[in-house]
Amino acid sequence: MDLTKFLTTSLILLLLSSCSSDDGVNEVIVGKWEYSTHFENNVQYFSYQCEKSKLEFYKNKTSVQKEYITGVNNDCEILFENNSTWAKTNENEFTFDFRPHNLPTTAIIQNDSLVINLIGFDSYGEFVANKYIYLRK
Secondary structure, eight states: OHHHHHHHHHHHHHHHHTTSOSSSOOOTTOEEEEEEEEEETTEEEOOOOSSOOEEEEOTTSEEEEEEEEEOTTSOEEEEEEEEEEEEEEETTEEEEEETTTTEEEEEEEETTEEEEEEEEEOTTSOEEEEEEEEEEO
């Protein structure tokens, strides 16, 4: 009788342990995000793209960024697709490569928004502070 209890308990523990996540990654960034708005030097810009740009972050720590543009015949064409990897740097803070800059970029999760701040210079050498906001889809 003791052997039966031991085997039953062992089987239950084995089944419970097999129900855990496949890779242990359960970060808030994982999922689909869609472009919402963009600020340049605190001035809001609106997208006139035929399709809103998208970011998707996967559990295997890879990501895909897709940007669209209206083509010559008013059809929607993909402007570029950027594949990258991501890493967690702090609580609700992640890094990945964000085009068009192709530099390691920090993304911060604030409420249900993914906020990307980029600081640099435009083609005239003027300082530019960009803020992109994506919403969970």
